[in-house]
Structure formats: structure tokens, C-alpha cells
Amino acid sequence: MDLGLSGRVVVITGASKGIGLACAMAFAREGAKVVGVSRDIAHLHAAQRDLQHEGLHMEVTAADLRDSVAAQVVIEYIENEFGPIDVLVNCAGAARRTPVAELHADAMHASMQAKYFTYMHVIDPVIRHMAARGHGSIVNVVGQGGKQANPLHVGGGAANAALMLASVGYASAYAAKGVRVNVINPGIARTGRVQEGLGAASRASGRAPEELLAEQLAEIPMGRMAEPAEVANVALFLASPLASYVTGAVIPMDGGKAAVI
Numbered sequence: 001m002d003l004g005l006s007g008r009v010v011v012i013t014g015a016s017k018g019i020g021l022a023c024a025m026a027f028a029r030e031g032a033k034v035v036g037v038s039r040d041i042a043h044l045h046a047a048q049r050d051l052q053h054e055g056l057h058m059e060v061t062a063a064d065l066r067d068s069v070a071a072q073v074v075i076e077y078i079e080n081e082f083g084p085i086d087v088l089v090n091c092a093g094a095a096r097r098t099p100v101a102e103l104h105a106d107a108m109h110a111s112m113q114a115k116y117f118t119y120m121h122v123i124d125p126v127i128r129h130m131a132a133r134g135h136g137s138i139v140n141v142v143g144q145g146g147k148q149a150n151p152l153h154v155g156g157g158a159a160n161a162a163l164m165l166a167s168v169g170y171a172s173a174y175a176a177k178g179v180r181v182n183v184i185n186p187g188i189a190r191t192g193r194v195q196e197g198l199g200a201a202s203r204a205s206g207r208a209p210e211e212l213l214a215e216q217l218a219e220i221p222m223g224r225m226a227e228p229a230e231v232a233n234v235a236l237f238l239a240s241p242l243a244s245y246v247t248g249a250v251i252p253m254d255g256g257k258a259a260v261i
Contacts, residue, residue: 111155
């Protein structure tokens with residue numbers, strides 16, 4: 001199926017690993033001109049090689065998106081170097097899971113810097129460019145932790161909840177200007193963050209990470225965690241013209257765990 005993404009300039013933040021890397025591969029397979037952004041240029045070059053092994057290509061540029069000026073500069077560079085941005089997929093940044101005993105004010109601040117502002121600093125310049133041109137699509141990969149409170153994920157959950165509200169607000173504000181904004185909320189996914197989260201849960205509970213993981217998987221009706229490529233497939237659809245009447249959507253991808261409307 002032709003998703004209508006061939007030749008489109010697609011910027012993916014957090015493209016060096018996990019869901020971001022899976023998105024880079026998926027969009028490149030569709031013929032998009034993919035530009036990956038992450039803090040660490042060495043990690044980006046490793047991701048670039050991963051795509052090359054699949055016969056795919058990704059341009060890369062490093063930036064610390066916690067810094068609003070750096071975000072503005074990298075977006076202007078991409079627009080000048082590779083062309084107007086048609087699609088933005090935000091995957092950059094992840095707030096650490098923190099046991100309550102370790103959850104001080106600086107940890108809360110770090111959570112917002114790591115997850116909320118890494119998205120907002122990029123969205124601001126991109127959405128203004130898109131609105132001026134009259135078209136564009138933004139997909140924010142956020143997380144179900146923003147919908148269900150977890151004592152180990154207070155900071156990150158708060159950042160996720162704020163991102164969902166901001167995303168839907170932007171969707172409403174920019175719909176008449178031809179820009180769509182949607183959210184994907186993965187639950188537990190097969191990325192490096194799984195071990196980090198299990199480590200925090202183990203410190204808080206004194207239980208073995210393996211035991212905790214088995215317990216988490218047992219709570220998922222589908223009986224398994226998500227694969228990054230599965231999240232990328234949904235991002236493809238939301239970014240594509242096939243979803244031309246979808247904006248302000250918040251889509252859960254948790255294997256049926258949150259049985260709510």
C-alpha cells in the first residue's frame with residue numbers, strides 16, 4: 001500500500017535507538033527523506049549504519065533538545081539543508097523512573113526537561129513553519145504513563161500527561177491551518193527503558209527484576225510487550241495522507257491493559 005510518504009521530509013527525534021530508530025527505518029522504507037536527531041552523534045552514526053545494512057538511508061544531525069535555542073537552530077538547519085519539513089515524529093527524551101524516596105524537586109525538574117521540553121522545543125518552530133505552508137503532520141510518541149499514576153513514574157507520568165494535553169491543544173489550534181497533531185501512547189515496549197524501569201521497581205520493592213517483568217506481562221491481555229516496529233507502523237499511518245481527517249487523537253498501544261473508554 002502506498003502511504004503517500006515518498007519524498008517527504010520526515011524529522012524523527014530520538015532516532016538513534018528504540019522506537020525512534022524503528023520509526024526511522026519504517027519511514028525510510030516508504031521512500032521518505034528521513035532526518036534523525038539525537039544528542040549523541042556517535043549513536044546517530046550507529047543508527048545510520050543500521051539503516052544502511054537494510055539498504056536504507058537517514059541523514060543525521062545532533063542537538064540537545066532540552067535547549068530551546070539548540071532546537072530552533074537544528075530545525076532551521078534541516079529546513080535549509082533538506083527542505084521544508086512535512087512530518088515530525090517526536091521520540092526524543094525519556095524521564096527516569098524514580099522511587100518515591102528518591103523523588104526530590106530536582107528529579108521532577110529533570111523529568112520535565114527530559115521528556116516534556118524535548119518535545120515542546122521542537123514542536124514550536126516546526127508547527128509554525130507547517131502552518132505558514134498550510135500542511136504538515138506531527139506525531140508525538142508519549143506513553144501510557146501519562147494516563148495512569150505510578151509511584152515510580154510520577155515525574156515522567158506528569159510530563160506525559162502534559163504532552164498529551166499540549167498535543168491535543170495544538171491539534172485544535174492548528175487544524176484550520178492544515179496541520180495535524182496526534183499522540184501514540186505505548187505501554188511497555190521492547191526497548192532499553194524496560195531494564196531501567198525494572199531496576200527502579202526492584203530498588204523500591206526489593207524484588208527481582210525478572211519477577212517484576214513476569215508480573216507486568218501477566219497484566220497485559222495480549223501477554224507480551226510491544227515491539228518498536230509496531231509503534232512505528234501506527235506512526236506511519238498517522239503521519240500519512242491516509243489519516244487526513246485524524247487530528248487530536250490519543251491512541252493507546254498497551255496490548256489491551258487499560259480497559260477504559
